[in-house]
Amino acid sequence: MPADCCLETGFRSADLPRLRVLIGSYAARLGLAGHRRDALLVSANEVADNAIRHAGGGGRLALYRDGLLVCCRVSDSGPGFDASVIPDRAPALGSATGWGLWTVRQLTDSLEIGRGDGGRPRGAVVTFCVRLTRPAR
Structure with a gap:
């Protein structure tokens, strides 16, 4: 974890509204605004x-700045998964799964999927980052 971590907290289902408020506040402190913050x-x-639904009901979230990126890392102690499960294209309209991580891939500037939580072989570690400013196209 980078030394400039500004938020690290555990969460369960009932914590999601509070977690969104915390993330919004800390993201603003780190310089994100508007669509990037959203x-x-x-x-x-x-x-x-996803961690709540598929990995035992909760996890840990860390939010930090890495240069021009604001990054979020979510870890859990569930069975883990491979990045290959994230579709390259939008899931079928009638699909019940695949939309969440596909959406994250579309909205963020980077998405990494790892395994292990706290050095244990189980669990998923999902890290994604959003640039403070969008690069010129």
């Missing part, structure tokens, strides 16, 4: 919700 909030909510 992208981080939606992404954090989706990944935290």
